[in-house]
Amino acid sequence: MPSTKNRITPKKRMYFHSELRQCPHCGTKLKRHHTAWHKYVNTLNGIFDIWNMAYACPNLECPYPGSYFRSAEADALVMKHTSYGFDVLALVGELRFKQHYTLSELHEELNRRGVVTSERNCERLYERYLTLLRASVTDHLREVLAGVVQAHGGLLLSMDGVQPEKGNETLYVVREGFSGSILAAQNLKSGSAEELKRLLEPVEKLGFPIIGLLSDGQHSIRLAMSSLWPEVPYQYCQYHYLKDIAKPVMDLDRKLKTGIKKNLRGIRSLEKKIQSDDSEEAAIAKDYLAAVRAVLLEDGNPPLDLPGIRVYEEALAIQGSLQRSAKKGGSPTVRNS
Ligand SMILES: [Zn+2]
Incomplete structure (x- = not known):
């Protein structure tokens, strides 16, 4: 019987913490509050035991006391409702979409790279990949984001790139941190600041307040983000940065x-x-x-x-x-x- 739960012992346990150290509203040092999620994640580098720790503002006078800040970097590692890393997803897309692998070839290749999965699951991953690329700001998403602004005072934007293989395109994904929504995703060859800016522009056009920008240290991402939101503080994702x-x-x-x-x-x-x-x-x-x-x-x-x-x-x-x-x-x- 095919098992969707992976029983293999993870390579390493990793704790991720909110990249924001201070409350964006009142400046108080954020305090660790609870585990937002915890799961084993299959990546191209093995299986990791990932913990995403949520932080909260301890100031009783804070205008947004119910806001929890998770690690954007941990959220960027794995897609919601799956146990596969974004690097696996990006590779599935590359092999099937660009290199026209059949499902059975794809299955074989993933297993060869140590990602234990079934053919049926490869198909599911590919469907997810296609859904991801269609991500855009729909009316429904606009409502979700408006709700986030009301509850938390603004959006927490993050952007990062996954390149499953050197020399290939990089999959860039833009997320909103409180809701976990994906706002845009695209494969880009160069990933120049200009290209990335175009990917972010529809989000900027919504006109919602942004309370924080997060990404790894990639220079072009930082340039693209700060050219659109020059006043918003920018934070590195700690682990990437390290x-x-x-x-x-x-x-x-x-x-x-x-x-x-x-x-x-x-x-x-x-x-x-x-x-x-x-x-x-x-x-x-x-x-x-x-x-x-x-x-x-x-x-x-x-x-x-x-x-x-x-x-x-x-x-x-x-x-x-x-x-x-x-x-x-x-x-x-x-x-x-
Ligand atoms: Zn606060």
């Missing part, structure tokens, strides 16, 4: 740490020199050397707490202490003594 910046920053950090370690290499000979010295000065010097040793062991917790930066800051603190001592004249003494 993923993009983490690699080069971590490489630089590793170099920094290696460099500092090289400069501190001389401590072994110093340690030997004072090993059997019982004077007070030698005892103080030994404390400093122990501090330097401890610094060299720092690991940090990348990408947010970088080991190289940590080693640098602590080495700087030790250097400062030594310099203060030297200024006082004579041998290094501990601060405040």
